[in-house]
Amino acid sequence: MKYICISVLILTLMSCSSSEVVERIDAEAIQVEIKDLVDTPEKFENKLVKFSGYLIGSEYSQYDDAEIFIICLADEPMSGDLTERIIFPDIKYKVRVAEDGYNDSVLKQCYTLSQKAGKLGLPIGVVGVYAPGRPYFYYHKGVDVYLQELHIDSRMLNTDYDDKTKFSHDAPGTFKKVYKGGKKVFEVIKDLIP
Amino acid sequence: MSFTRITYLIFILSLLFSCTSVDEEGDEAVKIEEKVELAEKADKSVLGSVLENPNVYLNKTLSLKGMLDAVEFKKLGKHTHLVSFKFIPEERIDEWAQIRYDAEKYTFITRLQEADKSFTSHKDVDLYIRPDAAKKMALMAHDFKAASQEVKAMGYVLSGLGKDSLSLGVDQIAKAFEKLGEGFFALEAAAKKGDLEDLKDEKVQKKCEEFEESLLSGGRILLRLSKQLQTSQILLTKGLHSFDYENRLSLKNSYAILTQASMIRAHAWYRRQEGKTSQAEMSLALAEALTFVGEGNKTLHLGFKELAVELDKTAVKYALKAGPALQCAYVGYNRSHLDRCSKKLQQVPGNIPVTITGTLLRSNLREQVGVLWLNLNSFEVDGFSMLFPFDDKSSSEIKASDFYEWMEGVDEK
Numbered sequence A: 001m002k003y004i005c006i007s008v009l010i011l012t013l014m015s016c017s018s019s020e021v022v023e024r025i026d027a028e029a030i031q032v033e034i035k036d037l038v039d040t041p042e043k044f045e046n047k048l049v050k051f052s053g054y055l056i057g058s059e060y061s062q063y064d065d066a067e068i069f070i071i072c073l074a075d076e077p078m079s080g081d082l083t084e085r086i087i088f089p090d091i092k093y094k095v096r097v098a099e100d101g102y103n104d105s106v107l108k109q110c111y112t113l114s115q116k117a118g119k120l121g122l123p124i125g126v127v128g129v130y131a132p133g134r135p136y137f138y139y140h141k142g143v144d145v146y147l148q149e150l151h152i153d154s155r156m157l158n159t160d161y162d163d164k165t166k167f168s169h170d171a172p173g174t175f176k177k178v179y180k181g182g183k184k185v186f187e188v189i190k191d192l193i194p
Numbered sequence B: 001m002s003f004t005r006i007t008y009l010i011f012i013l014s015l016l017f018s019c020t021s022v023d024e025e026g027d028e029a030v031k032i033e034e035k036v037e038l039a040e041k042a043d044k045s046v047l048g049s050v051l052e053n054p055n056v057y058l059n060k061t062l063s064l065k066g067m068l069d070a071v072e073f074k075k076l077g078k079h080t081h082l083v084s085f086k087f088i089p090e091e092r093i094d095e096w097a098q099i100r101y102d103a104e105k106y107t108f109i110t111r112l113q114e115a116d117k118s119f120t121s122h123k124d125v126d127l128y129i130r131p132d133a134a135k136k137m138a139l140m141a142h143d144f145k146a147a148s149q150e151v152k153a154m155g156y157v158l159s160g161l162g163k164d165s166l167s168l169g170v171d172q173i174a175k176a177f178e179k180l181g182e183g184f185f186a187l188e189a190a191a192k193k194g195d196l197e198d199l200k201d202e203k204v205q206k207k208c209e210e211f212e213e214s215l216l217s218g219g220r221i222l223l224r225l226s227k228q229l230q231t232s233q234i235l236l237t238k239g240l241h242s243f244d245y246e247n248r249l250s251l252k253n254s255y256a257i258l259t260q261a262s263m264i265r266a267h268a269w270y271r272r273q274e275g276k277t278s279q280a281e282m283s284l285a286l287a288e289a290l291t292f293v294g295e296g297n298k299t300l301h302l303g304f305k306e307l308a309v310e311l312d313k314t315a316v317k318y319a320l321k322a323g324p325a326l327q328c329a330y331v332g333y334n335r336s337h338l339d340r341c342s343k344k345l346q347q348v349p350g351n352i353p354v355t356i357t358g359t360l361l362r363s364n365l366r367e368q369v370g371v372l373w374l375n376l377n378s379f380e381v382d383g384f385s386m387l388f389p390f391d392d393k394s395s396s397e398i399k400a401s402d403f404y405e406w407m408e409g410v411d412e413k
Helices: A002-016 A034-039 A104-120 A166-192 B002-041 B047-052 B090-101 B107-119 B131-160 B164-192 B202-231 B233-237 B252-273 B277-314 B335-347 B395-412
Strands: A047-063 A066-074 A094-101 A124-136 A139-152 A155-158 B061-075 B081-088 B326-332 B354-365 B368-381 B384-387
Touching: A034 A047, A034 A094, A047 A094, A047 A104, A047 A139, A066 A104, A066 A124, A094 A104, A094 A124, A104 A124, A104 A139, A104 A155, B047 B061, B047 B090, B047 B326, B061 B090, B061 B335, B061 B368, B081 B335, B107 B202, B107 B252, B107 B277, B131 B164, B131 B202, B131 B233, B164 B202, B164 B277, B202 B233, B252 B277, B326 B335, B326 B354, B335 B384
Parallel strands: A094 A139, B326 B368
Antiparallel strands: A047 A066, A047 A124, A066 A094, A124 A139, A139 A155, A139 B384, B061 B081, B061 B354, B081 B326, B354 B368, B368 B384
16 A cells, blocks of 8 residues: 555656656757758757857746756857847847756856857857747747757856756655645644544 | 544645645646637737727737837736736837837947947057958958948938938948958958968967957947948938937047057067068058058048938937827736746837737726726747746635735734
8 A cells, every 4th residue: 555655646746747848869969050040940850959159148047946048149249248138039040049957056157158258259059959939938939949068168068967857856845845734634633533 | 544544634635735736837837828829820910900990809819910118017916917018000110110219329339339349459569460360351351342332322322312411421431331341351461461480379379369359340340330220221211310429439449540550560660670571561461451440440430420410400309199009918926927028028129020919808907997908918029939827826826825824824823
């Protein structure tokens, strides 16, 4: 009986944490230009691509304890100061590249480096899965590439390094909730029993 | 035995407790998906006709295209927040452009300032152009020559439209691009004179590379400025465009480039005196190129100054008249998400149309009675879209949490 309970518990927890994600691809990335992705998106959909571009805007936020950053890369550098913007309707050849996870130190490092590269006008190299048109956290559509590696100057960073899954991140908290809930119910029932 | 039963009961109840909120989120996700499907199936309507005959479209889910004005995010009650804006039909683009333009009227000036900053960022005299940069310089020179002709063509269009006063300034800008083209061809020539023997030191190479990049970056900014000028042609001809040159820019930076060119020439004479002829040749070639760039930059400033003076005379003092616009709003419990939505909407620049979906209602909207408004569902611009109802909790959930908080407070007392 105990085993049944444990299995039910695990299954329940797993069902609670399900969400749509773009899976990591471990394969040889296809070298592309931003122009190729914009002009012929169907050719590269759901494939691991590799390209470089110049930072034109970005944002960094948190949602459900996960860190999220989006960088907008264009085929040529933009003059002026970098802003926390990711909407640029006047620039045709651009892509929005996103990464999220619980490995905040790695993600913050990637974000800071990309900002520095943007300020110096250096190109940023990206390896990621091209999957446009999908919902991404609170955005319904608009994120094009899901980052796996970031290449800046001579540095290459694995953005998935030390990133726990949502399940393993949430599990201790969920067990705690179950315990607390159970305790409360037990106390109520105890009072009801004559 | 009874204890085991109670344990199982607790276990099942605790499982239910732990998953309640997630299940509700799941329901909410389904609702959002339904709304999206509904919006995608909705008839594509013209905002103008909706405003003319609203009764035809009442209580229907619509997909409308137009321009945003007065985007607002506001706290209403303890938990509720509002995002609202006015949606303007594309026919009113001129009025709208003028109003939005107030915020962007200094873009020409900003571009010029940025280019000046880039051109004058390296002030040393022992600078050279490396042979590797020759190709890049030549490409940019061609871009400038083409831009010059494009701007010149724009001047002819303005003359044809009887705007000779404006075409004079535009002609001068075209001449400036011509000179800058010469400047970059001269930089290509300077690069070809680069002696690898003199440039073998790594520090010198790095310094030269940075200098080349600052020149190319300045060039890129000016080429972008040329495109921006061309896309503003309609606003210029309608007299809707004006900008303040006098109080924001001067020829100081153009003279700084010319000063540097003369100092490099002096440096070349000293090197020649020391018998370092190859270095002297490289410096002389660079000095000549920088003279072209400095002269070009000066002419460009003068051209924009002339244009600014003329536009200031003709600028139409225009204000948005109260005209047809659709009130759009979303009220929800999802504060942080609505805040994000309003920030994104405020980022939409210039005269860019946005597509929104929602249900057209004639009902009470906060204190206003019987208002025609669109209960928002989503917006889309630049291939980017957001749903307003995302993460919006139900009122019963909010009330339950309020009740729980209240109960906890009572317990403590």
